Amino acid sequence: QAATTYEAENATISQGAVESNHAGYSGTGFVNYANATGSYVEFTVTAATAGPATLTFRYANGTTTNRPMAIAVNGATTNRDFPGTGAWATWQETTLTTTLNAGANTVRATATTANGGPNLDRLVLGTPSTGGTPVQANGQ
Numbered sequence: 001q002a003a004t005t006y007e008a009e010n011a012t013i014s015q016g017a018v019e020s021n022h023a024g025y026s027g028t029g030f031v032n033y034a035n036a037t038g039s040y041v042e043f044t045v046t047a048a049t050a051g052p053a054t055l056t057f058r059y060a061n062g063t064t065t066n067r068p069m070a071i072a073v074n075g076a077t078t079n080r081d082f083p084g085t086g087a088w089a090t091w092q093e094t095t096l097t098t099t100l101n102a103g104a105n106t107v108r109a110t111a112t113t114a115n116g117g118p119n120l121d122r123l124v125l126g127t128p129s130t131g132g133t134p135v136q137a138n139g140q
């Protein structure tokens, strides 16, 4: 299955705003989480088949303080660190491996500290590498 990009600015946002004042984002902007515990961005991602999948979050954190989030996949939560990236216009990725159902799945990234989450650019759904020939972005 080819990777699929879900832009944060198109997701469901609770306590956050779509902004575009820091360069380097994909799509039309990114989500600036409110500086509050419990602020979240929720994606609905579609998997062709049930099984293992990778979720890659692209984010920026221009502070030197980690902004951890609880990543809930269909309600099952994993805590993930989103440490400082050096600048608000410096974007990095963090990937977690999970298991998805065939069809629609809910992925909610919730800030667990009063600083809120990092700025969130997007979520990319992919399939874990099996060690075989890498699949290129163009599908070849």
Ligand code: GCU
Binding pocket: 022, 032, 033, 035, 088, 115, 116, 117, 118, 119
């Ligand atoms: C700054 C920055 C925002 C960021 C915010 C924060 O205001 O410009 O993009 O979201 O800090 O600390 O969350």
